[in-house]
Amino acid sequence: MTNHEDPATVDGALRLEAGIHPEEREAIVTHWAPLDARLRSFRADQVELILTIKERDTPSQKTTLEALVAGWPRMAATSHHVQFDKAINEVRDDMIRLISDAKNKNEPRNNKHLRETTRHD
Numbered sequence: 001m002t003n004h005e006d007p008a009t010v011d012g013a014l015r016l017e018a019g020i021h022p023e024e025r026e027a028i029v030t031h032w033a034p035l036d037a038r039l040r041s042f043r044a045d046q047v048e049l050i051l052t053i054k055e056r057d058t059p060s061q062k063t064t065l066e067a068l069v070a071g072w073p074r075m076a077a078t079s080h081h082v083q084f085d086k087a088i089n090e091v092r093d094d095m096i097r098l099i100s101d102a103k104n105k106n107e108p109r110n111n112k113h114l115r116e117t118t119r120h121d
Contacts, residue, residue, distance in 0.1 A: 005043060005044075006043070006044045007039065007040040007041070007042065007043065007044065008039040008040065008042040008043060008044050008046060008047035009036050009039060009040075009044070010028075010029050010032045010033070010035050010036055010039065010049065011029045012044050012047075013039065013044070013047040013048055013049045014028065014029060014032075014049045014051060015048060015049065015050050015051070016028075016051055017050055017051065017052040018052045018053065018054065019052055019053030019054060019055075019056040019063075020051055020052070020053055024084075028051070028088060031088065031089070031092070032088075032092050034092065034096060035092055035095060035096055038095075038096050038099040038100060038103075039099075041103070042069060042070075045070075046069060046070040046071075047067065047068070047069050047070075048067070048068040049065060049066070049067055049068075049095075050064075050065070050066040050068070051063070051064070051065050051088075051091070052064050053084075053087070056084075057082070058082070059082060060080075061080065061081070061082050061087070062078060062079070062080055063078065063079040063080075063081070063087035063088065063090075063091055064076060064077070064078045064091065065077045065078075065088075065091035065092070065094075065095050067095055067098070067099065069099075072102060073102075075095065075098045075099065075102065077090070077091040077092075077094030077095045077098060078091065078094075079091050079094075
């Protein structure tokens with residue numbers, strides 16, 4: 001059982017939905033270790049990751065990774081790669097970027113305030 005004070009991890013936050021086989025979970029969690037680094041700043045009870053694949057193994061396959069982070073807007077990364085490994089890598093990398101961008105906007109040290117400047121001619 002996960003302690004809610006522990007940092008969020010892919011393993012603790014990932015929920016597999018349509019199109020993903022339960023036996024694929026361990027490989028996904030292992031492969032998504034780089035995403036753990038982005039999740040560490042959140043508590044385990046603040047993050048849910050939802051992975052789905054619609055129309056798997058067809059030319060119209062769509063892989064979606066949604067991140068639900070308490071107090072943040074919903075984030076979603078999608079891929080249209082038919083190859084499973086390429087699709088999950090793409091949504092992982094996009095989610096890392098989305099979380100990084102959102103953190104940069106939300107962290108006080110990165111807020112950009114307009115400064116009054118005096119022009120001396």
